[in-house]
Amino acid sequence: MKNRHYSFLFSIIGLLVFFPVAFLIVTSFALQWTWPQILPTEWSTIGWNALIEEPKLFLALRTSIGIGAIVVFINLAIGFPAAKVLAFQSFKGKSFIEAFLLMPILIPGLAVAMGLHLTMIRIGVADHWAGVALVHLVPTIPYTIKIFRSGFERVGSFYELQALSLGASQKEVFTSIYLPQLITSIRSATFLIFVISLSQYALTAIIGGGNVVTLAMIYFPYLSSVNNAVIASFSLLFAGIPLLFILIIEIVIRMFIPYRSLTNTQQ
Amino acid sequence: MSYITFTNLTKSYSEDVIIDHLSFSIEKGETLCIVGPSGAGKSTLLRGIAGLEDFSSGNVFLEDKDITRFSAKQRPFVLMFQQPLLFPHMTVFENTIYGLKFTALSKKEIAQKGKEFLERIGLLSYRQAFPHELSGGQQQRVSLARALITQPQLLLLDEPFSHLDQTLRKEMRYWVKEMLREHRTTAIFITHDIDEAMEIGDRIALFENKKIQQMGKPEDLYEYPKNLLVAKFLSEGLIIEGTKFIHANHLAVQGDPTNLIKYWKAFVQSVSFKFGKKVFFLDIPQLNQQISLQIDDDLQLFEEISIGVTDLSHIVTFGEE
Numbered sequence: 209m210k211n212r213h214y215s216f217l218f219s220i221i222g223l224l225v226f227f228p229v230a231f232l233i234v235t236s237f238a239l240q241w242t243w244p245q246i247l248p249t250e251w252s253t254i255g256w257n258a259l260i261e262e263p264k265l266f267l268a269l270r271t272s273i274g275i276g277a278i279v280v281f282i283n284l285a286i287g288f289p290a291a292k293v294l295a296f297q298s299f300k301g302k303s304f305i306e307a308f309l310l311m312p313i314l315i316p317g318l319a320v321a322m323g324l325h326l327t328m329i330r331i332g333v334a335d336h337w338a339g340v341a342l343v344h345l346v347p348t349i350p351y352t353i354k355i356f357r358s359g360f361e362r363v364g365s366f367y368e369l370q371a372l373s374l375g376a377s378q379k380e381v382f383t384s385i386y387l388p389q390l391i392t393s394i395r396s397a398t399f400l401i402f403v404i405s406l407s408q409y410a411l412t413a414i415i416g417g418g419n420v421v422t423l424a425m426i427y428f429p430y431l432s433s434v435n436n437a438v439i440a441s442f443s444l445l446f447a448g449i450p451l452l453f454i455l456i457i458e459i460v461i462r463m464f465i466p467y468r469s470l471t472n473t474q475q
Numbered sequence: 476m477s478y479i480t481f482t483n484l485t486k487s488y489s490e491d492v493i494i495d496h497l498s499f500s501i502e503k504g505e506t507l508c509i510v511g512p513s514g515a516g517k518s519t520l521l522r523g524i525a526g527l528e529d530f531s532s533g534n535v536f537l538e539d540k541d542i543t544r545f546s547a548k549q550r551p552f553v554l555m556f557q558q559p560l561l562f563p564h565m566t567v568f569e570n571t572i573y574g575l576k577f578t579a580l581s582k583k584e585i586a587q588k589g590k591e592f593l594e595r596i597g598l599l600s601y602r603q604a605f606p607h608e609l610s611g612g613q614q615q616r617v618s619l620a621r622a623l624i625t626q627p628q629l630l631l632l633d634e635p636f637s638h639l640d641q642t643l644r645k646e647m648r649y650w651v652k653e654m655l656r657e658h659r660t661t662a663i664f665i666t667h668d669i670d671e672a673m674e675i676g677d678r679i680a681l682f683e684n685k686k687i688q689q690m691g692k693p694e695d696l697y698e699y700p701k702n703l704l705v706a707k708f709l710s711e712g713l714i715i716e717g718t719k720f721i722h723a724n725h726l727a728v729q730g731d732p733t734n735l736i737k738y739w740k741a742f743v744q745s746v747s748f749k750f751g752k753k754v755f756f757l758d759i760p761q762l763n764q765q766i767s768l769q770i771d772d773d774l775q776l777f778e779e780i781s782i783g784v785t786d787l788s789h790i791v792t793f794g795e796e
Contacts, residue, residue: 367560369522369527370554370560372548373554375548375578376548376577384576385562
C-alpha cells in the first residue's frame with residue numbers, strides 16, 4: 209500500500225519535471241505549432257541557429273562559467289570555515305554575526321549593489337569580471353553558510369576529535385572526514401551558487417557596466433522576442449550549463465577523496 | 476621515574492575550576508581506572524591528556540620528556556570515546572588502518588597490519604562492510620583495533636561500553652582487558668561503573684571534587700577507603716554521624732542485639748540472589764540509609780532486625796569533608 213502511494217507520488221513529480229522539459233525541447237525545434245495540434249506541424253532548427261549565431265554567445269558562456277566557477281570557489285572557501293565556527297563554537301555576539309551573515313538576503317540586492325558600486329569604482333574593479341564575481345557573493349554567501357552549517361551540525365565534531373587523536377592533521381581531517389561526509393552539502397551549495405550566479409542580471413549589469421557580458425545579459429533581451437523556439441533553446445542551454453558544471457564538480461570531488469584509492473589496492 | 480607523569484594538571488573555565496592541581500603517574504603496561512560521578516570532569520581530564528583540550532596549567536611527561544605543548548597529532552596517545560565513532564563513509568578495513576596512514580609505513584605493511592588486527596578481533600570477514608552493518612559490540616571492537624593498531628604509548632578510554640547492554644558490557648570487559656594485556660598497552664580507562672573499574676584496573680583512582688581522592692589497588696580502595704567520598708563511591712558499608720564509616724565486612728546482623736556494641740534497627744526491604752546466595756536489601760530508617768548484604772540466615776520480607784558492630788574498632792573516623 210505504502211509503495212503504491214510512493215509510486216503515485218513519484219509519477220506526479222516525474223510528470224511535473226518531465227513535461228516542462230519535454231515541452232521546451234519540442235518548442236525549441238518547432239516552426240509552427242498552433243492550437244489544437246498536439247505536436248508542431250512544422251519543425252526547424254531555426255531557434256538553435258539563432259542561438260549559435262548570436263555573436264557574443266561563446267564569450268558570454270565563457271564569462272558566465274568562469275565567473276560562476278570563481279563565485280563557487282570563493283563561496284566554498286569562505287562558507288566552509290565560517291559554517292564550521294558557527295556550528296561548533298559558541299562565543300559572544302554569535303547571534304549578531306548569524307543575523308549579519310543573513311543580511312544580504314534580507315536587504316534588497318539592488319540597494320547593496322548601488323553602495324558596492326561606488327566602492328568598486330574606487331578600488332578599480334567596476335566594469336570588470338572581478339567586480340561582478342565579487343558582487344555575486346552578496347546573494348550567495350548566506351545560502352552557502354546555511355547549507356554547510358547544517359551539514360557540519362549533522363556530522364558533528366566528534367569524528368574530527370577522533371581523527372586528530374589517531375594522528376591526523378587538520379588538512380587530513382578536512383580531506384578524509386569532512387569532505388566525504390559533506391558531499392551532499394557541497395553538491396547542493398555548488399548547484400545553488402552556480403545557478404544564482406548564472407541568473408544575476410541586475411547586479412551584473414550595474415557592476416559590469418555592460419562591459420562584462422554574461423549569459424543572463426544576452427538571454428534576458430531575448431525574452432521579449434516573439435520567437436518561442438529561440439527562447440526555448442536559450443532556456444535549455446541555460447538549464448544545461450549548471451548540470452554540466454555539477455557533473456564536473458562531482459568528478460573533481462571523487463578524484464579528491466583520498467581513502468578510495470587506498471581501498472583499490474586492497475581488493 | 477614513572478613511564479608517564481602528570482604534574483599539577485589544572486583546568487578552569489574563567490572562574491570555574493574543573494581539575495585542581497592533579498598529579499599522578501602511570502607505569503608501563505599498567506591500566507589505571509579513573510572512576511567518579513557523572514559531570515566530575517573525567518572526560519575533560521582525558522581530553523586534556525589526549526591533547527584535544529589545553530590544561531590551564533600543569534605538565535605531562537612521557538618518561539623524562541615534557542610533552543605538554545604537543546598537539547593531539549604529535550602525542551603518541553590515542554583517545555577512544557564513548558561512541559565507537561567509526562567513520563561512516565569508510566569500510567571496516569579503512570577504519571581500522573586509519574591511524575596508520577599518518578605513519579611512515581608502506582601501503583603493503585599497512586594492509587598486512589590491518590588484516591592481522593581484523594583477524595585478531597574476529598572481524599576479518601567484515602572488512603569490506605560499512606560500520607552501520609555491524610552491531611554495537613562489533614563496532615566497539617573495530618574502534619579498539621583502530622586505536623591499538625597505532626601502538627599508542629598511552630590508550631585513553633572514555634567509558635567505551637556505556638552504550639552497550641549489560642551482557643555485552645561484561646563480555647567486552649574481559650575482551651578489552653585481554654587485548655590490553657596482550658599488547659602490553661598502557662591505558663587510562665574512565666568509567667562510572669565500579670564493577671567495571673575493579674575488573675579492568677590494575678589500579679583505581681576516584682576523581683571527585685576536582686581532585687583524585689584516593690588511588691591504589693582495587694581491593695585497597697574497597698577495604699580501606701581514605702575518606703567519606705571514597706567510602707560512599709567505591710566501598711560498601713554504613714556512614715554514621717557524617718564522618719564515621721563501618722565497612723560492610725564488619726557489619727553484623729542479628730535478631731537479638733545483645734552481642735552488638737552499637738546497633739540500629741533495620742527492615743528487610745527485598746531479597747535477591749547473587750552467586751548462589753541470598754542478598755538482602757535492608758533499610759535503616761534511623762540512619763536514613765540502605766544497604767545490600769549477603770546474609771546466611773533466612774530472613775523474612777519486612778522482618779525487623781538489628782544491624783551493628785561487635786567491636787568499636789570497626790568504626791573508622793574520617794576527617795571533616
